[in-house]
Amino acid sequence: MTLDHDRLKKSWALVADHGDQVPLFFYSTLFLHNPHLRDMFPVSMADQRDKLVAALGNVISGVDQLDAVVPVLQQLGRDHRKFAVVRDHYPAVGHALVATLEHFSGPEWTPELAHDWVTAYGIVADVMIGAAEAAADQPPWWELTVTDVERRAVDIAVLRVVPHQPLAYVAGQSIAVEVPQRPRLWRYLTPAGAPGADGGFELHVRVVAGGVVSTAIVQGTRAGDVWRAGAPVGTQLTLAPGPGPDLVMLAGGTGLAPMKALLAPIEADGRSVLWSSDTGPTQRLWEIANRTPGLSALAIDTSFNNSLQPIADISLHLTPRTLVQELEKLERKVPILLHHLKPPCIDEIRREIKELRNPDLSYLEQGRIYDF
Numbered sequence: 608m609t610l611d612h613d614r615l616k617k618s619w620a621l622v623a624d625h626g627d628q629v630p631l632f633f634y635s636t637l638f639l640h641n642p643h644l645r646d647m648f649p650v651s652m653a654d655q656r657d658k659l660v661a662a663l664g665n666v667i668s669g670v671d672q673l674d675a676v677v678p679v680l681q682q683l684g685r686d687h688r689k690f691a692v693v694r695d696h697y698p699a700v701g702h703a704l705v706a707t708l709e710h711f712s713g714p715e716w717t718p719e720l721a722h723d724w725v726t727a728y729g730i731v732a733d734v735m736i737g738a739a740e741a742a743a744d745q746p747p748w749w750e751l752t753v754t755d756v757e758r759r760a761v762d763i764a765v766l767r768v769v770p771h772q773p774l775a776y777v778a779g780q781s782i783a784v785e786v787p788q789r790p791r792l793w794r795y796l797t798p799a800g801a802p803g804a805d806g807g808f809e810l811h812v813r814v815v816a817g818g819v820v821s822t823a824i825v826q827g828t829r830a831g832d833v834w835r836a837g838a839p840v841g842t843q844l845t846l847a848p849g850p851g852p853d854l855v856m857l858a859g860g861t862g863l864a865p866m867k868a869l870l871a872p873i874e875a876d877g878r879s880v881l882w883s884s885d886t887g888p889t890q891r892l893w894e895i896a897n898r899t900p901g902l903s904a905l906a907i908d909t910s911f912n913n914s915l916q917p918i919a920d921i922s923l924h925l926t927p928r929t930l931v932q933e934l935e936k937l938e939r940k941v942p943i944l945l946h947h948l949k950p951p952c953i954d955e956i957r958r959e960i961k962e963l964r965n966p967d968l969s970y971l972e973q974g975r976i977y978d979f
């Protein structure tokens with residue numbers, strides 16, 4: 608019997624319509640029959656119950672594109688080693704999934720559909736298990752000691768961590784971490800720069816409003832804390848080795864971190880770089896701009912205009928006025944293009960820039976093609 612992919616997709620769409628009830632049923636079934644698995648999952652699962660279940664439904668019902676998803680599944684399988692998942696755990700998850708699908712499918716559930724789900728789950732599980740077992744020479748997770756914590760602003764911390772074993776990542780990749788203050792809640796962070804001689808690297812963390820882990824990291828991390836990290840992941844922000852086309856780098860807030868990491872590989876290859884950033888902690892922006900080889904222009908999002916100077920000062924943002932005062936920290940002369948996202952203030956910022964009469968400063972006009 609072959610797999611009917613359309614039937615699988617329709618079946619998942621029907622079940623997913625039941626919303627939060629689906630993960631609730633799945634986890635109740637899983638933990639009722641396999642209480643030993645409970646400890647692998649976060650203590651409170653109220654707000655993220657559907658991470659695994661949504662993935663199971665989407666990934667497995669999309670298995671007709673197997674070739675396209677194999678690398679992703681392999682990475683997922685290897686990544687599951689950080690949750691201490693092994694081959695023996697897969698049947699329990701498969702059974703709970705099928706029981707959940709049967710429960711919510713009602714009269715649509717047929718032996719043929721059951722066969723499709725079991726087969727598709729088996730295919731996905733085999734790829735994940737195979738990749739995880741093939742990576743047995745790598746540690747399932749890495750331990751990192753926090754050696755330095757610097758609060759850059761009320762809501763931002765820059766931390767330095769040193770892995771106990773070599774942890775090789777490519778600039779632009781991210782790493783899932785688990786911190787002792789929030790066990791089993793893994794979150795991705797992005798190394799900001801190449802590793803030092805001791806293998807240590809910087810992480811920039813910004814509090815997300817109501818965020819369980821980011822708040823704990825920024826407010827609660829102390830030097831000496833030991834974290835866990837998964838294998839580095841991601842290919843979307845990494846650069847192919849060797850010379851390449853000119854770059855436009857766009858970053859806001861802690862998004863500066865991967866951009867900073869990317870400076871090392873482009874250091875020697877002579878391409879031109881246009882930096883665009885919001886003006887978070889500005890000292891950092893100048894340092895990066897001064898180090899960027901081939902910098903051709905800087906585009907900066909000024910979140911505040913001059914009339915909001917006090918708020919800008921408290922939140923460490925630049926206004927056009929302070930930007931001009933800070934420009935001496937930029938060791939090279941490049942065009943600076945300011946822009947602003949909120950329409951009511953754009954005219955005001957344009958006017959303020961004009962009044963400053965600085966030839967290097969202008970407003971970044973939407974739709975205009977620049978040639979640097």
Ligand SMILES: Cc1cc2nc3c(=O)[nH]c(=O)nc-3n(C[C@H](O)[C@H](O)[C@H](O)COP(=O)(O)OP(=O)(O)OC[C@H]3O[C@@H](n4cnc5c(N)ncnc54)[C@H](O)[C@@H]3O)c2cc1C
Pocket residue numbers: 781794795796797798811812813814815816817818819820821822841861864
């Ligand atoms: C590939 C990748 C790389 C990342 N790199 C970094 C990094 O270098 N530095 C860093 O500080 N963060 C980074 N993040 C974000 C980080 O992983 C967490 O998502 C973030 O810290 C929030 O986690 P939390 O537990 O505090 O929030 P949660 O408790 O999970 O969420 C609280 C609320 O905030 C919302 N929320 C969650 N994440 C975000 C977000 N990023 N922006 C806005 N709202 C959000 C949720 O929907 C929820 O409503 C990265 C994320 C990814 C996917």
Ligand code: HEM
Pocket residue numbers: 644647648649655656658659662663666683687690692696697698700728731732735783791792793
């Ligand atoms: C085909 C099989 C599986 C698929 C497709 C799958 C997929 C996923 C995905 C995509 C995530 C989210 C990862 C992230 O946010 O970084 C996840 C999380 C997780 N998975 Fe799996 N998984 C599978 C099997 C298993 C098995 C067998 C176990 C072991 C019991 C397991 C345990 C976990 C745990 C503990 C988490 C973290 C949950 C959380 O943070 O809420 N998974 N899985």
